[in-house]
Amino acid sequence: MAKIINGKEIAKQTRESLKKEVDELKRKGITPKLAVIMVGDNQASKVYIKNKSKACQEVGVEYEEHILDKNTTQKELLDLIEKLNNNKEINGILLQSPLPSHLDIQEAFQTIDYKKDVDGFHPMNVGKLALGQDTFVSCTPSGIMKLFEANDIDISGKNVVILGRSNIVGKPLVQCCLNKNATVTICHSKTKNIEETAKKADILISAIGKPNIVTENMIKQDAVVIDVGINKLETGKIVGDVDFEQASQKASYITPVPGGVGPMTVAMLLNNVVKATKQQI
Ligand code: NAP
Helix, strand or coil: CCEECCHHHHHHHHHHHHHHHHHHHHHCCCCCEEEEEEECCCHHHHHHHHHHHHHHHHHCCEEEEEEECCCCCHHHHHHHHHHHHHCCCCCEEEECCCCCCCCCHHHHHHHCCCCCECCCCCHHHHHHHHCCCCCCCCHHHHHHHHHHHHCCCCCCCCEEEEECCCCCCHHHHHHHHHHCCCEEEEECCCCCCHHHHHHCCCEEEECCCCCCCECHHHCCCCCEEEECCCEECCCCCEECCECHHHHHHHCCEECCCCCCHHHHHHHHHHHHHHHHHHHHC
16 A cells, blocks of 8 residues: 655655745845746636735745736737836746737747746756756656655666656656756656656656546556646546556555645745745845
8 A cells, every 4th residue: 555645744844944044044134035927817826826826925035926817918918027027026927828929928828037937947947957067846746846855755876757748747757856966757748658758757756737547557556656647637626647546555655635745835935936036135
C-alpha cells in the first residue's frame, strides 16, 4: 500500500517557513507585494486568485488585484503590466490564464519584467532553467520537486516519465528533473504505446487533465506516482488523472487529489514572491 504524500501539510510547513522570512523582511521595513492581473470572469480563475490572495494574507505578503473587463485590449493589458513593472512597491506580477482569445498571452508574459516573473513563464526564466541556472521556476514543477525533497525521494539516476508537455507543467518539469540527474521521458497525445513507456517509470508524473487516464497496468510495482491533474466530474467531485484506488495498491508513494500537488503550487508562488523581493533589495 502506497504512502500518501501529504501536499497540504508540506505546503503548510512551507508557508510557515516563508512567514518567518517575511517577518524578517518586515523588521527591515520591507513588505513583499504581489500584483495579480485577471482579464474577464472565468470562474475557475476567480477561485484560483482567491486562493492565492488567502495564501498571501497568511504569510504576510501584500496582495493587489487588477480585474480587467473581458473586452480589454492588448495595449491596455500591456500598459498595465508596464505600470506594474515600473512600480517599485510591486515585487511580483502574476497574469492569470486563460485570457480571452483576442489577447496574445505570450506577448503579455514577455512584457512582465523577468525579475518580477514569479510564475516563471518569461522566456528569460524558461531559458535560465534550461541552462540549469538559478531562476524563477514555474510553481507546479517546483512544488513537485519540493514534495520529493520533503519525502526523501531521490530522483537521481531514476527513470522519470512525465505525461503531458504543457509550458506550465510538463516542459519545465523535464528541466527540473534533469537538473536533479534523473533520466527523463516526456509523453503527449501523439505518443505511441504510452502504457509501455509509463510502466518503465520509477517515478510517473501525470499532467494530462483527464480523469482515470492512468490505470494500474501503467504503473510499475513500487513506482512513485505524482498526480498533477485536476478534473471536475459531473457529480462535482474533484479527481486527478490517476485511478487512485488501484494505483495506491501498487505504488510506493502517491499524491492524492485534492491535497497533493495543488497546495504546493500556491506555496511555491509565495516562495517566488519572497525570492523576488530579496533579489530586488
Ligand atoms: P494542457 O496544457 O491541456 O496539457 C495537457 C497535456 O496532456 C498536453 O501535452 C497533451 O498533449 C497531453 N495529453 C492530452 N491527452 C493525452 C493523452 N490521451 N495521452 C497522453 N497525453 C495527453 O494542461 P496543463 O495546463 O498542463 O494541465 C494538465 C492538468 O493539470 C489539468 O488537469 C490541470 O487542471 C492540472 N494542473 C494542476 C495544477 C496544480 O497545481 N495541481 C497546476 C497546473 C495544471 P499534446 O501536447 O499533444 O496536446
